[in-house]
Amino acid sequence: MTIQVTRSSMPTLEDYIEEIKPIFESRQLTNMGPVYKKFQHALIDYLKVQYLSLFTNGHLALETAIQALGLKEKGGEVITTPFTFVSTTHAIVRNGLIPVFCDINFEHYTIDVQKIENLITEKTVAIIPVHVYGNLCDVDSIEKIAKKHNLKVIYDGAHAFGTTYKGIGVGNFGDATMFSFHATKCFHSVEGGAVTFSDPSYRKKLHNLKNFGINGPEDVEDIGGNAKLDEFRAAMGICNLRRMDECINARRKIYERYVERFSNISGIKLCTPQTNVTQNYAYFPVYFDKNIFGKSRDDIFDLLRKHEIYTRKYFYPAINETSCYKQQYSYKDTPVAHDVALNILALPMYEELSLTDVDRICNLILN
Numbered sequence: 001m002t003i004q005v006t007r008s009s010m011p012t013l014e015d016y017i018e019e020i021k022p023i024f025e026s027r028q029l030t031n032m033g034p035v036y037k038k039f040q041h042a043l044i045d046y047l048k049v050q051y052l053s054l055f056t057n058g059h060l061a062l063e064t065a066i067q068a069l070g071l072k073e074k075g076g077e078v079i080t081t082p083f084t085f086v087s088t089t090h091a092i093v094r095n096g097l098i099p100v101f102c103d104i105n106f107e108h109y110t111i112d113v114q115k116i117e118n119l120i121t122e123k124t125v126a127i128i129p130v131h132v133y134g135n136l137c138d139v140d141s142i143e144k145i146a147k148k149h150n151l152k153v154i155y156d157g158a159h160a161f162g163t164t165y166k167g168i169g170v171g172n173f174g175d176a177t178m179f180s181f182h183a184t185k186c187f188h189s190v191e192g193g194a195v196t197f198s199d200p201s202y203r204k205k206l207h208n209l210k211n212f213g214i215n216g217p218e219d220v221e222d223i224g225g226n227a228k229l230d231e232f233r234a235a236m237g238i239c240n241l242r243r244m245d246e247c248i249n250a251r252r253k254i255y256e257r258y259v260e261r262f263s264n265i266s267g268i269k270l271c272t273p274q275t276n277v278t279q280n281y282a283y284f285p286v287y288f289d290k291n292i293f294g295k296s297r298d299d300i301f302d303l304l305r306k307h308e309i310y311t312r313k314y315f316y317p318a319i320n321e322t323s324c325y326k327q328q329y330s331y332k333d334t335p336v337a338h339d340v341a342l343n344i345l346a347l348p349m350y351e352e353l354s355l356t357d358v359d360r361i362c363n364l365i366l367n
């Protein structure tokens with residue numbers, strides 16, 4: 001039987017129908033209606049954040065957050081990493097800003113905080129780090145650097161839904177954090193996303209910018225786009241949020257089985273759990289060191305594919321090696337990101353994956 005790298009968690013059909021019934025009655029289908037507000041408040045509770053603004057997807061949430069913080073008008077450079085989904089870089093560029101790529105650390109694949117300050121120039125306006133695979137960036141060091149150099153910090157938290165650091169929701173760090181609720185993520189609303197923040201002055205800005213910059217029935221204050229989350233997808237989000245603990249529990253069991261099978265295998269590197277950080281078990285990335293393990297990442301990818309098991313080279317290529325960015329950048333500036341992108345593989349990970357299938361995948365890799 002075919003195994004995909006991911007499979008969306010779903011509520012029961014009855015549960016979803018129950019949640020969308022009021023929409024059929026009210027005929028308010030979008031424009032920040034009652035279901036949107038219900039979803040927003042449920043998320044504020046779940047993510048333990050002060051403020052949260054919903055978006056039609058994570059990408060536009062990030063793009064709009066960059067604009068809302070005044071960075072688009074300011075212009076300049078933004079320090080980020082090339083080991084991410086291309087959305088992070090595109091959001092910077094589409095705001096007229098210049099990405100400056102900082103390398104990642106080999107342990108958790110997040111921004112290497114030792115290398116940030118060397119990249120800061122008088123043009124630097126912000127840092128946009130990524131909580132890769134739900135691994136938390138070194139938020140304490142980043143905050144210190146940002147304070148010292150007067151920079152804004154926006155986290156790409158697309159992978160970090162629901163994780164906490166010392167009991168604090170990840171969405172509380174930096175000036176803002178973006179979350180994605182895309183169907184392939186561990187929590188989803190089909191498509192969807194959010195920005196969390198603690199400065200209340202961003203609330204109105206984000207609200208207006210996702211709705212064409214309209215600030216009242218008779219005026220338009222900003223040059224905004226359209227990035228509103230509709231009522232039907234908010235309803236899907238509400239249903240899935242209710243099941244989130246169950247979903248994480250199932251993922252944890254899969255995670256633990258993988259760890260059991262792969263620990264102490266020479267040439268296989270797993271992400272080590274971080275102290276004081278809770279995990280959401282969104283992904284299971286494995287780094288293959290060909291010289292020690294004997295097989296490369298690509299060998300394993302091909303082998304599993306022959307058995308109809310589909311893994312993902314995630315992230316590959318690094319963003320500074322994609323066609324649209326490689327002319328302006330050199331991967332030699334970020335050697336760790338280059339190496340990890342070549343050797344890492346995300347194994348199947350989703351709520352309904354059976355432990356028997358996990359064992360089958362592990363047996364194929366280990367034999």
Ligand SMILES: *Cc1c(COP(=O)(O)O)cnc(C)c1O
Nearest residue numbers: 057058059085087158180181182
């Ligand atoms: C999924 C993802 C995004 C984009 O989110 P969408 O909801 O798909 O627009 C951005 N950054 C990272 C790291 C992601 O994984």
